[in-house]
Structures are given as structure tokens and as C-alpha cells.
Amino acid sequence: MMHDNRSTQARQADILQAAAALAKSELEHEGSGHDWWHIHRVTELAKRIAAAEKADLFICELAALLHDLADEKLVDDPEAGMKRTENWMLENDATEEEAAHVMEIISTLSFKGGAGKPMTTLEGKVVQDADRLDAIGAIGIARTFVYSGKKGRPMYDPNIPVRQEMTPEEYRNGKDTAINHFHEKLLKLKDLLNTDSGLAIAERRHAFMEEFLERFDREWNGTDGL
Ligand code: ADP
Ligand code: NI
Secondary structure, three states: OOOOOOOHHHHHHHHHHHHHHHHHHHHOOOOOOOOHHHHHHHHHHHHHHHHHHOOOHHHHHHHHHHOOOOOOOOOOOHHHHHHHHHHHHHHOOOOHHHHHHHHHHHHHHOOOOOOOOOOOOHHHHHHHHHHHHOOOHHHHHHHHHHHHHHOOOOOOOOOOOOOOOOOHHHHHHOOOOHHHHHHHOHHHOHHHOOOHHHHHHHHHHHHHHHHHHHHHHHHHHOOOOO
16 A cells, blocks of 8 residues: 555544444444444543553554454454454555554454453553443443343343353353343453553442442342331
């Protein structure tokens, strides 16, 4: 791809605009919690954290916009999805270096189960924190109930135990409830954050989830007064 004498800034602004349009059109009708508004929130969070951490804003914003396009839950063939995302960047005038960095981030992000492999660059750490932050707090609570409802799972069932260990298969398909998902995953996210700025946001969101779970328990057990 030729890089003419347009400023880097103008070139990058065009790529970001096109990436937002792509994510919007591909994920507009997505119903598993990875819809366009998830992408939008993660992108805004990534920009805030990137500024505070002095990370490369363009890389963070582009990776956030493209991070779920090849997710295993959304596309039949994640590898082909990855290749498509990379080609899309090169066709839209990203440099080889920019495209490689974004691919490194989104391929690491989408490894599921356990902590996965660690992010190697500051920009990757920023985007991973932004994605994790959107899974906790008030938004995290709402997404979890939407997801459980879509799967036809109960919000809670005292007879379904919280799972301590599970295979990726069990994680996706096992017997689960919305409340159990907090214990199996969401309450663990705060301690997995990479950056101090991400952690500062996570603390408040985490505390709100804990308060929600305590109230839920009190109301479930009838110990909330009278
Ligand atoms: P990621 O954002 O890393 O792709 P997931 O696809 O596992 O994570 O989950 C996206 C959102 O869907 C989560 O933030 C959570 O709210 C919800 N979710 C995922 N798995 C479950 C589950 N087993 N029970 C309830 N909610 C879930
Ligand atoms: Ni995401």
C-alpha cells in the first residue's frame, strides 16, 4: 500500500472512522453481549485509559473497534475472521506495523478460558482492561442477565453449585445461572487488570457488584428487614 504525503494523523483518522462503520454494520444486530454498543463503550474506555497511561491512542482505539469481529462466538471460522480483519486494515491504508500490532492484541484478547497468555504491549494491556471493565459494574450486571436470559438460564438456582474449575466447553455450555457467573468469572476480573488507571475504575465497579450480590442474597433469603 502506498503512503502518500497525507499526514499520519489524517490517515489514521480515516481508518478509525472506517473501522467504526465496519464494527457498527457487522455487530449492529448481535445479541450475545458483543453488540455495537459494547464496542463503543470499550473504545471510549480504551481512549480514557490510553490517555492516562500515555499509550498510543490510535492503536488502542483501532484494536478496541476491531476486537470482537473475529470472536469465536460470532463467526464460524475465527482464523478466517482474523485474516479478514488484517486484510481490511491493510486495504484501508494501515501500515504493516500498525496492522501487526492490532492483530497481536486482538488474537491475544480472544483466547478464552483462564488467564490466557499475557498481553505483551502497553496498548494491549489498555484494550484488555477496557474489555474487562465492560464486563463488571452496572453494565456488567446488565449484560450478564441479558446473556443468561438469551440462553434460557435461570437468574439463580441454589441447587446449581458455583464451579471452581471448568473446561472451555463447560464454561460455554454447562449448567449455569446468572448469579453463578459473578462468582465464576466477574468477581475475578478486578485482580486481572493490567494498568493502574484500569484498576482505579475497576474498584468502584467491583464494589457495586459486591453490593448488588449482597442485596440479591438478602432479598432471596428474606433477610432484608421485617
Ligand atoms: P468476552 O467479553 O471475553 O468475550 P464472554 O463472551 O464470555 O466474554 O462474555 C461476554 C459477556 O456475556 C460477559 O461480560 C457476561 O456478562 C456475559 N456472559 C458470558 N458468559 C456468561 C455466563 N455463563 N452466564 C452469564 N453471563 C455470561
Ligand atoms: Ni469485547
